[in-house]
Amino acid sequence: MKFTYTLILVIFAVLNLSAQGNRFIYEYQFRIDSTKTDSLKKEFVNLDIFPTKSYFYGQARFAEDSINNASIIEQRKSTPNSISTSSYTEEWNIQYYIEKFYPDFKINWFTNIEQTHMIVEEKPVIKWNIFPETKKIENYNCQKATTKFGGRTWEAWFSKDLPFPDGPYKFYGLPGLIVKLEDKTKSHQFLLKGNKKLMPENHSWDYITALQKEAKNEFEEVKVSPAQYKKLFMSYKNDPAKDIKLDLANPNNSMTVNTGDGKKLTNNAEIIKYFEESLARKYKLENNQLELNLHRK
Template sequence: MKKVFQIILTTTMVLLNAQNSANRFFYEMTYKPNKDSAKLEKEMMVLDIDQDKSFYQSYENIQIDSITNVIIKEASNTGFPDFKRMGNRRAQFTHQIIKNYPIREVLYKDRIAVDYYSYRENPELVWKISDEKQKIGAYNAQKATADFGGRKWIAWFTTEIPFPDGPYKFYGLPGLIVKIGDHAGNYSWELKGNRKIDRLAEASSVEGLLSRSGLSVSKEITKEKFTQKYEEYKKDPFAGMRQMLGQYNLSKEVSMSKEMRDAEKQMKESLTKNNNSIELLAKKR
């Protein structure tokens, strides 16, 4: 099996270097945000791949970042960025996942309140490849299964696209994953298309702006620490905001405003409703 993966990886690198560009794969993600409801929602995610790495995120993230970059550039003339032009655009999934080739680990990055945190992990995906095959979209695919994040996953990969990669943290099969979902129907991804792009969309204009202004930090921590911070955030989503405002002696005035109270209420309601994460927390013994 190691020889097969090495051949695939070598072929992939040759193809990518010859093309001198990146490949963008569009995955339609279908998910159940609330574990107590049967309602399903969708979001378009993308997996960008070049000769060195892959980069996974919401397509809405890329579009928002592109608009933000234009606004910031225009602000060099006007003196102040007009973020009202963004409207109410937001991605439901703000995390980004980077896999460096050859893949030995994944780097997971997300925003908690106004700060950006990342952690590294090896998902230790042990795939069981089946002889079962079927057509998924335009590709001949083969079935594989694995346990990960407290869920059982069924994947379909194709050797017609020789990248041992896939959406989210999934990787390690002898071909690109074109479809994957958990057996209970909480989350699934299906490849809907692909195209060439000039380069991976890694940069975040929003993150850069907040960092340069001193309003946020970017820090790499452990997965355990990240999970702890996110659980604390869900309990009090505006704690970081109040701390930041306190530095400017504005926390009391702003916290008393109706707008602040309404925003905090809406955030708590949203976090309560979106209670069905991709990975389930391990039960404490």
């Protein structure tokens, strides 16, 4: 079943009435290791919708980046030659953020593979099959739709009560906001848990970008296509410690590594071996990414 562009234009007319934006909060459950069927992790993510774009990002990383960049700004004022930051990455898993532009839904996916930071520029074509089946989810009147994306089959429930043709992650294009979304294996599930109008004091990801510039803490990001991203991912999967090797190949660089079992490594060969083994385990365990087609041969 298809819907017309007239409907999309009407939706964007409604969207522009809310110039300050709307925040939709999703509970995201996902299984990192496909072999552990009972190992779903949970994280809350925001979809902030504005008249010309939207941002999708993890709440925990947003909070940490806000604190770290604000701290760097203050440290540069008082001790410009001595900067320290803290990281609690074990508390969040959504390391990327996604920027969608309206009305053509061009996407910038800001992500990284080890020490390489990238902007993956794309415009995914998502073809939906819309069904007459309806039900109530989280107090919204919802309708069923399905699609294939990222090497997975997805079932979505959207609500025309929320007139936004957007959704979590890179999904878009339905005549209403996606309230619930899950893949066929149920290893990636999004459920809308709340929403609110955004006020000027409710920061979105453009706030992080501004902080990074002020703190002079911007990453050098490389613009790549999805195909280039996949090629780079596979190269890291085959040689996960290559960044460490490059760093230690410079005679001016030295490194000390404290391992989880209390050992302190200073020998370059031992450090390289440690990272080769630990990162190889990481790539083996993190085998169930949302977009399978970008992370497998």
